[in-house]
Amino acid sequence: xxxxxxxxxxxxxxxxxxxxxxxxxxxxxxxxxxxxxxxxxxxxxxxxxxxxxxxxxxxxxxxxxxxxxxxxxxxxxxxxxxxxxxxxxxxxxxxxxxxxxxxxxxxxxxxxxxxxxxxxxxxxxxxxxxxxxxxxxxxxxxxxxxxxxxxxxxxxxxxxxxxxxxxxxxxxxxxxxxxxxxxxxxxxxxxxxxxxxxxx
Amino acid sequence: xxxxxxxxxxxxxxxxxxxxxxxxxxxxxxxxxxxxxxxxxxxxxxxxxxxxxxxxxxxxxxxxxxxxxxxxxxxxxxxxxxxxxxxxxxxxxxxxxxxxx
Numbered sequence: 365x366x367x368x369x370x371x372x373x374x375x376x377x378x379x380x381x382x383x384x385x386x387x388x389x390x391x392x393x394x395x396x397x398x399x400x401x402x403x404x405x406x407x408x409x410x411x412x413x414x415x416x417x418x419x420x421x422x423x424x425x426x427x428x429x430x431x432x433x434x435x436x437x438x439x440x441x442x443x444x445x446x447x448x449x450x451x452x453x454x455x456x457x458x459x460x461x462x463x464x465x466x467x468x469x470x471x472x473x474x475x476x477x478x479x480x481x482x483x484x485x486x487x488x489x490x491x492x493x494x495x496x497x498x499x500x501x502x503x504x505x506x507x508x509x510x511x512x513x514x515x516x517x518x519x520x521x522x523x524x525x526x527x528x529x530x531x532x533x534x535x536x537x538x539x540x541x542x543x544x545x546x547x548x549x550x551x552x553x554x555x556x557x558x559x560x561x562x563x564x
Numbered sequence: 565x566x567x568x569x570x571x572x573x574x575x576x577x578x579x580x581x582x583x584x585x586x587x588x589x590x591x592x593x594x595x596x597x598x599x600x601x602x603x604x605x606x607x608x609x610x611x612x613x614x615x616x617x618x619x620x621x622x623x624x625x626x627x628x629x630x631x632x633x634x635x636x637x638x639x640x641x642x643x644x645x646x647x648x649x650x651x652x653x654x655x656x657x658x659x660x661x662x663x664x665x
Contacts, residue, residue, distance in 0.1 A: 368565055369565050372565040372569070372570075376569070376573040379573065379577060379603075379607075380576045380577065380580070383576075383577055383580045383600050383603070384580050386580075386584065386596055386600065387580075387584045387587070387588065387593070387597070392590070392592060392593065395593065395596060396596070399596050399599060402577070402600065402603060403599075403603055406577075406603050406606065409570070409573075409607060409610075410606075410607070410610045412565065413565075413610050413613075413614035413615070414614050414619075415610050415613065415614060415624060415627075417624070418606075418624060418627050418628070419610075421628075421631070422606070422631070425631065425635075429635070429638060433592075433638075436592055436642055437592055440592050440645065440649070440655050452588065452589040452590050452593070452656065453587040453588060453589060454587065454589050454657070454658070455586060455587065456587050458586065459582075459583045459584075459586035460583060460587070462583065463579040463580060463582045463583030463586075464579065464583075466575075466578060466579045466582050467575050467578070467579030467580075470571075470575035470578065470579070471572050471575050474568055474571040474572055474575065475568065479567050479568075479615075479616055480616050481567075481615065481616065482615070482616050482617065482618040483614065483616075483618070484613075484614050484615075484617075484618060485618075485619060488619045490619055490624065493621040493624075494621050494624045494625070497621035497622060497624070497625055498625065498628075502621075502622065502625050505625065505629070506625070506628075509628070509629060512632065513632060513635065513636065516635070516636045516639050516640055517639070519640060519643065520639045520640055520642070520643035521643075522643075523640070523644060523646070523647045524642075524643040524646040524647055524650075
């Protein structure tokens with residue numbers, strides 16, 4: 365058992381235990397930090413697996429993401445500071461059974477499957493290879509991911525904004541007036557109840 | 565550190581994440597379960613890339629796509645939580661019952 369193996373087992377234990385404790389802690393902020401610990405341990409395992417770019421990118425990305433997560437946790441926390449016990453679960457036994465079943469089924473499959481062995485060469489330039497792949501043959505995939513992220517930004521702003529561009533989102537859009545404080549320009553949206561136009 | 569042990573650790577993360585996703589009532593905690601499942605998927609992908617694919621660059625690309633999926637899931641999930649809270653003042657799954665009947 366060499367240093368890499370010892371490091372792997374330590375990181376694996378941290379990843380699994382902190383991942384489990386996410387759902388046992390009383391404070392949601394602590395839960396997000398435990399999840400960050402789990403991600404960082406997985407990122408360090410990736411570094412051990414000769415994927416330094418992916419591992420370090422995971423660590424950086426998760427550090428930032430979990431800070432944002434902690435902010436949302438404070439916004440939606442029912443139990444400030446974790447002073448009271450929190451156990452907000454439903455269908456608990458079914459969930460435990462499903463989790464254990466999936467773990468057992470995957471482990472069984474992993475144990476009985478014979479994987480081919482073709483490890484990455486220790487002196488391979490994996491980061492250079494990834495960069496050439498991203499900006500070469502797989503550029504379309506990479507760019508599609510970028511456009512998807514842009515669409516996600518637009519969608520999340522639309523979903524989370526309180527109102528539409530010209531007023532409340534659920535009252536229908538009204539065009540802006542031509543002069544300040546005047547009548548809305550253009551054709552008015554039809555009133556559903558059949559009343560006369562509503563003048564402000 | 566063999567491929568088997570790496571995949572078993574990934575399976576443990578996926579199992580814990582599934583438990584969290586199914587059991588938590590709070591939307592934000594539910595999303596943590598989803599993130600934990602994707603964490604396991606990423607670990608398994610890197611394990612396969614490192615030990616069976618011989619350093620093929622497209623294997624690393626798969627992990628980057630999984631990371632992008634994770635970012636999309638997180639952003640849209642929190643936007644949906646905010647939208648649901650604005651419209652229904654609900655922050656647990658039991659607060660949403662309009663599709664039940």
